[in-house]
Amino acid sequence: MIVMRMKTGDKELALAAKDGDADAFTLLLERSYDRLFGLCFRLMGSHAEAEDLCQDICAALPAKLSQFEGGSAFSTWLYRVVVNAAHDRRRRASTRAKAAQGWGDWEVNRTEAMREQAEAQDWLTRAVGTLSDDLRDTVALVMDDMNHREVGEVLGVSEGTVSWRMSEVKKHLKALKESEQ
Amino acid sequence: MSDDLDDLKAAFSVATPAPDAKRRVENVALAQENFARLQGSPAEARPMKDAPSMGVFAKGIRAMFDAISSKAGLTATTALAAFGLVMVLPVLREGPPKVFTPQPAVLIEAPVLEELIATEPEADMAVGAIASEMAPSPVPAPRMSAKSQSRTRVAPGAGLIADAPVVAVEADTEAFASVPKNTLKVTRETPVSTFSVDVDTASYSIVRSSLMNGQLPPAAAVRIEEMVNYFPYDYAAPSEGAFATSLAMMTTPWNESTQLLRIALQGKMPEVEARPPLNLVFLIDTSGSMNQPDKLPLLKQSLRLMLGQLRAEDQVAIVAYAGSAGQVLEPTAARERDTILGALDNLAAGGGTNGQAGLQQAYALAKQMQDEGEVSRVLLATDGDFNVGLSNPEALKDYIADKRDSGMFLSVLGFGHGNLDDVTMQALAQNGNGQASYIDSLPEAQKVLVDQLTGAFFPIASDVKVQVEFNPATVAEYRLIGYETRALAREDFNNDKVDAGDIGAGHQVTALYEVTLVGNETQVDALRYGESSADGSTDELGFLKLRFKEPGAQDSQLIKRAIPTTLEPDTELEFAAAVSGFGELLRGSVRLGNWSYKEAITAASNARGEDSFGYRAEAIQLMRLAASLK
Numbered sequence: 001m002i003v004m005r006m007k008t009g010d011k012e013l014a015l016a017a018k019d020g021d022a023d024a025f026t027l028l029l030e031r032s033y034d035r036l037f038g039l040c041f042r043l044m045g046s047h048a049e050a051e052d053l054c055q056d057i058c059a060a061l062p063a064k065l066s067q068f069e070g071g072s073a074f075s076t077w078l079y080r081v082v083v084n085a086a087h088d089r090r091r092r093a094s095t096r097a098k099a100a101q102g103w104g105d106w107e108v109n110r111t112e113a114m115r116e117q118a119e120a121q122d123w124l125t126r127a128v129g130t131l132s133d134d135l136r137d138t139v140a141l142v143m144d145d146m147n148h149r150e151v152g153e154v155l156g157v158s159e160g161t162v163s164w165r166m167s168e169v170k171k172h173l174k175a176l177k178e179s180e181q
Numbered sequence: 182m183s184d185d186l187d188d189l190k191a192a193f194s195v196a197t198p199a200p201d202a203k204r205r206v207e208n209v210a211l212a213q214e215n216f217a218r219l220q221g222s223p224a225e226a227r228p229m230k231d232a233p234s235m236g237v238f239a240k241g242i243r244a245m246f247d248a249i250s251s252k253a254g255l256t257a258t259t260a261l262a263a264f265g266l267v268m269v270l271p272v273l274r275e276g277p278p279k280v281f282t283p284q285p286a287v288l289i290e291a292p293v294l295e296e297l298i299a300t301e302p303e304a305d306m307a308v309g310a311i312a313s314e315m316a317p318s319p320v321p322a323p324r325m326s327a328k329s330q331s332r333t334r335v336a337p338g339a340g341l342i343a344d345a346p347v348v349a350v351e352a353d354t355e356a357f358a359s360v361p362k363n364t365l366k367v368t369r370e371t372p373v374s375t376f377s378v379d380v381d382t383a384s385y386s387i388v389r390s391s392l393m394n395g396q397l398p399p400a401a402a403v404r405i406e407e408m409v410n411y412f413p414y415d416y417a418a419p420s421e422g423a424f425a426t427s428l429a430m431m432t433t434p435w436n437e438s439t440q441l442l443r444i445a446l447q448g449k450m451p452e453v454e455a456r457p458p459l460n461l462v463f464l465i466d467t468s469g470s471m472n473q474p475d476k477l478p479l480l481k482q483s484l485r486l487m488l489g490q491l492r493a494e495d496q497v498a499i500v501a502y503a504g505s506a507g508q509v510l511e512p513t514a515a516r517e518r519d520t521i522l523g524a525l526d527n528l529a530a531g532g533g534t535n536g537q538a539g540l541q542q543a544y545a546l547a548k549q550m551q552d553e554g555e556v557s558r559v560l561l562a563t564d565g566d567f568n569v570g571l572s573n574p575e576a577l578k579d580y581i582a583d584k585r586d587s588g589m590f591l592s593v594l595g596f597g598h599g600n601l602d603d604v605t606m607q608a609l610a611q612n613g614n615g616q617a618s619y620i621d622s623l624p625e626a627q628k629v630l631v632d633q634l635t636g637a638f639f640p641i642a643s644d645v646k647v648q649v650e651f652n653p654a655t656v657a658e659y660r661l662i663g664y665e666t667r668a669l670a671r672e673d674f675n676n677d678k679v680d681a682g683d684i685g686a687g688h689q690v691t692a693l694y695e696v697t698l699v700g701n702e703t704q705v706d707a708l709r710y711g712e713s714s715a716d717g718s719t720d721e722l723g724f725l726k727l728r729f730k731e732p733g734a735q736d737s738q739l740i741k742r743a744i745p746t747t748l749e750p751d752t753e754l755e756f757a758a759a760v761s762g763f764g765e766l767l768r769g770s771v772r773l774g775n776w777s778y779k780e781a782i783t784a785a786s787n788a789r790g791e792d793s794f795g796y797r798a799e800a801i802q803l804m805r806l807a808a809s810l811k
Contacts, residue, residue: 022213033200034199037200041197050198051201055208059469061215062216173186
């Protein structure tokens with residue numbers, strides 16, 4: 001019964017789901033969805049892209065789950081799935097320009113919709129839109145309150161690399177700010 | 182973290198939109214379904230069944246919104262956009278899980294997800310019920326709410342929608358080809374009216390489906406010419422040539438001072454026995470959104486019906502596309518019914534969409550199957566969730582047009598209700614020289630695929646254009662009813678390079694003009710300093726010209742005929758007029774005065790004629806429904 005499982009950890013649910021427990025799977029996905037979506041958005045830069053990525057992940061998750069061994073936290077594992085799906089999506093979305101364009105469209109729409117916030121978001125667009133994919137992925141995960149080690153685990157790089165990337169991001173942001181002053 | 186990073190984080194949390202509540206529910210359902218399938222257990226009924234079957238996976242359209250809308254595209258993608266495709270290829274299906282190998286077990290536990298949810302700042306941005314429940318709360322609470330949310334999702338009702346503009350977005354994922362309604366023309370100023378024929382009937386089916394669901398259709402979904410052309414009319418068959426014209430005129434039901442002029446074409450019906458072998462490639466959308474009773478299952482039944490109409494030497498192949506595209510059935514002679522039916526039965530829905538790969542594969546198959554003198558068709562069956570991976574609509578049009586020129590036509594069968602991308606269907610079929618049909622029931626499948634099989638697949642004339650020059654001596658004003666999406670420039674008529682609609686064997690095309698004869702009250706005042714009198718015969722209303730090409734021909738032929746003033750009404754025109762008025766009512770037209778559904782019902786009932794298939798009786802039912810929903 002789901003009710004009984006309210007306090008079951010994600011990893012236990014994931015392992016149960018892997019063994020065919022549909023209720024555990026549903027509960028796990030319901031728990032994770034909004035957060036999953038947030039990450040999708042940060043990775044893709046547009047609402048529509050984020051929704052689509054989310055859909056792709058939901059469709060494939062049951063099959064992917066068979067590869068979850070419980071060696072890492074479920075969230076870490078899930079994020080790895082998301083980041084890889086985002087990579088695939090970007091790569092196949094004909095060109096890399098597409099991803100950057102997502103941020104551009106997003107900016108256009110957003111400024112129209114909420115003018116008063118235009119300035120701040122313009123900054124966000126510039127700040128994120130100009131980052132390389134690696135840096136953007138890293139930022140998207142760090143923004144999720146993951147520590148550098150966990151981010152490294154998701155991305156398959158060392159903690160040191162994540163820290164170095166974040167320092168690059170900070171440099172980037174600093175330069176951006178200075179150029180604006 | 183540095184201040185800069187904090188700034189970035191704050192900006193992100195403001196910018197991150199709430200997940201679309203409806204898609205959330207659908208995506209979870211999709212995952213559950215795939216989960217169930219993976220366990221080898223029969224898929225359970227989707228929990229969304231009794232919710233309105235709105236579109237879910239309208240990716241193409243969503244992406245389109247983002248690419249083209251100048252306003253509110255992100256926060257509320259509610260605008261109805263009228264063109265375009267942006268293609269995004271789906272993921273994951275074929276992607277090898279290169280990083281999915283489990284990590285060594287030395288890793289230390291990361292925080293479990295639900296704790297993260299509780300501290301998730303962007304939850305503040307979420308809307309409606311989900312937001313208020315998911316927002317900051319102690320650890321156990323989100324679990325609770327996650328569940329209660331899943332319990333209540335069967336009725337995504339007022340509470341959610343009232344607070345959540347984003348939820349309402351799905352209602353708009355049906356995009357309709359719509360341009361301003363044809364307006365009145367003064368003969369003296371604009372004597373010539375030019376349009377391309379249209380034998381599509383999708384709009385009528387959309388209207389019917391909407392009314393049957395107890396809702397008036399959106400005005401933009403109503404294309405009057407497609408409604409009028411839905412019905413078979415009793416026109417005389419041509420004694421020679423590709424088609425005959427049929428003219429008639431009656432007093433406009435809703436305006437005594439104007440006349441309705443009918444210009445109809447009746448295509449010749451070649452002997453069915455003599456038709457060339459037919460190669461059909463079914464390109465079937467098996468993405469997750471097709472898994473509803475009125476989609477894939479109906480499609481299977483429809484194709485089963487159609488199979489009975491094929492001849493032994495016809496060939497059928499099936500390509501399915503979802504996350505990836507694949508040939509499901511190699512070219513198979515129609516006589517091998519069991520093989521074909523078996524392949525059909527094995528189709529199952531699940532995953533994303535990869536329309537481009539499917540389209541390319543289908544065309545490749547069609548090419549492979551084509552022998553000299555044979556007719557090849559690609560039949561795309563989809564619920565509109567069609568992500569064609571070509572980079573822009575023009576490229577897509579060119580691609581399909583290119584295939585069209587090599588003799589392979591594309592027809593589109595639309596299924597389901599909610600995220601049907603009418604614009605895309607129209608664009609695809611028009612550029613592929615095929616028909617766009619919308620199939621909402623088995624009887625409709627019967628009509629489209631069986632009764633009209635011959636016409637749909639055997640064009641007898643292509644690029645058929647109609648041009649009417651009205652005589653200012655007899656006609657003061659005129660208005661073409663419908664055909665808004667089919668208007669052509671006057672000079673396009675003689676330009677054989679300009680593409681226009683095709684007419685298949687036995688097809689009929691009906692066009693209605695509302696004309697004001699000279700001497701009647703006109704809507705536009707005559708010019709004081711205009712030409713004093715019109716030259717020309719007063720026993721002609723105008724002059725009708727038709728241009729068409731024989732199938733495969735480069736140069737067009739011309740048919741000319743004067744339109745006499747002495748035309749009589751007939752039952753067929755009376756019925757067409759009633760349907761036309763019905764369409765105007767649905768569009769909220771202001772031209773009808775006091776003429777209402779009541780009058781439409783009376784007029785249509787009096788003009789039912791033989792109606793051997795009951796189409797007209799059904800239309801009268803729909804008028805009644807619309808009257809009660811008004």
